[in-house]
Amino acid sequence: CTKPGCNVRKLRNPDGTLRPQNPNIEAIKDDFLYHLGLGAASHDLVNMFSDVQFVCMGGTSARMEIFAHYIMKEIGHSLPTGADLQDITRKSQRFAMYKVGPVLCVSHGMGVPSIGILLHEIIKLMYHAKVKNPIFFRIGTCGGIGLEPGTVIVANQAVDEMGNNYYEQKICGKVVKRPAIVDKRLVNELLALSKPEDSFKVVTGATMCANDFYEGQGRTDGAFCEHSEEDKMNYLRELQNKGVKNIEMEATIFAALTYKAGIKSALVNVALVNRLKGDQVTTPKEVMMEWQNHPQILVGRYIKKKLSEN
């Protein structure tokens, strides 16, 4: 069933907690989330995380720390006197994770394999901690196609380099295809939070997920290039004609695994470059830092709104 809400009803318990989608999970006594450095035996996961409502993921640890401080201000959350935000996963040295009341801010590294590992462990964390109705966001960066840099793209579809609307995983020598479906209602809610006075535009369209930054995104400036500038432009125009607005490196697996888990999710990316005009990302650091805030502002508004409705 691909109707909105259908998988959510099937995959969650009446109280909103997730039903484990792996029959082996219950039997693993002390499930250890290796790349988070957190375990069901070593940590009281329910006590630490059961109040989480939103999980926000972004590529770098620095960006997610900035977001954690930003969202703390936005939702008026305060830490005990003298306390500072702590990276909860610092022991693992893989990802960085900050918790600001109901908001979990976590870095995912670059590309499908990295965010895939994180998604497995964060989804299991949601399950072990008995989190109710979590909503996941990727607040990331991307290359835009025909968009002014700084523009935010809320994906209404996630596709791979061949235009497929699924995430393909090889499991035990077999190819498994998992539908990459985003929550259309959430997309519309996010689009409605854009304001005319904002310094940036918010658009929607398909987000393409590539397995590489250079040749996989048609760039001609990698260490290798066996295609022409014309091949690149033809490919980018073809993508544009199919409704692709932006290219990044995590969309399909993010949409597919959250959908499979019964978790509402959205991909909110800011374009750092207009790929129709070039390949290199050369914008000054200060401008880039400002652009990176744009998805945070939109998602921050959503979180604030939802918390005020609780």
Ligand code: R2B
């Ligand atoms: C966007 O930026 C990164 C590559 O520079 C990658 O993680 C992505 O999706």
Ligand code: URA
């Ligand atoms: N991230 C990508 O994956 N591609 C870009 O062009 C920019 C950021």
